[in-house]
Amino acid sequence: MKDFFFQEIWSWRAGGLALGAAFLLAVLLVKPIGVSTQFVIADGIVWNLFSDTIVTPDASAKHGYRSPNPYLNKSGGKYAKHIAEPLSYGLVFVLAMIAGGFAARRLQNPTAVEAPPAAAPDKLAAFDPPSPQRCLAAFAGGLLVLFGARLAGGCTSGHMMSGMMQTSLSGYLFALGAFAAAVPTALLLYGREG
């Protein structure tokens, strides 16, 4: 058991079952896991610090708040409410995810994760440790990922994992789109070898 927590990486069997258990437990106890909405909430919280008008209380709205921005005002001011009252399940969940990543990383053998597996530098050598260009690519990729996720109404967690778990049509459509773009892009950028 001790080894299990200190291992650098779990086998696909252990990892897959652990992932399955996490998604299932979340539905059993609360609701399906989703992440990308919280990027909207975080933006809204910052925006709200600098604006008196972006989120205002409105007793007639379903969730008690409204916004002049159509997206934040969506679903009866649901996002607006979570911006005005940030201690919500969704935001605390993603903040706890950051802590979970921190703890897992601390328990991993640092040399095992940092060092590239091959002695010779390969095409992904700029990833570990990340080079400045790599960081710029991560920034540009992040912009696309979150714009796409919000247009789709969910990301890899909400649409792909939680969605396909429930056999929801949107999950299959989303996974199709995501892999149809991601696989050719990765092959084009890095090729299959090296």
Next chain:
Amino acid sequence: MKIVLALILGFGFGFILQKVGAATPRKIVDMLRLKDLHLMKAILLGIGSSSLVLFLLLALGLIDPGHLSVKSSYVGVIVGGLILGLGWAIAGFCPGTGLVGLGAGRRDALFFVAGGLLGAWLYILRHGQLQTTFLFQELGGKATLATTGNPKFTALLPGLPPLLIAGGIAVVFIIIAWKLPDKT
């Protein structure tokens, strides 16, 4: 109570993503360029096993179908998926794994999250114009293949036992996970 659950479930999910290698961009890119399918196998097993148990519990009446949350299907789900896929391959992170990578102390994850906040903000500003375009044309709405027992969601295959459909798909996912080579 809900906040305590958010802490526990979020922490566990973040921990698992890091331990399965999903928050390591090298592993993601190697999966996407079909070189190392370790993660793909884990993802397929994760979806398959959770779906199988979920529909078993639904059939036994041991889980409240009200907890389910099915997202709507419209053109933007596919287009958004394509845009996300492009960024996923460039960055090697998706929203959840970027946050976990940030917790794990990766500098590129910090840049990813900053880019993500900007991308989400651009979407917030554009949604008003986009919502009247073809991108929001319906493609079935909130639909599932198997009946969930939650009246808010349409079942596309209502005549068949839900456990048979969901369980069948789950078994196929698990078999694919088993059969796929680890490294290619």
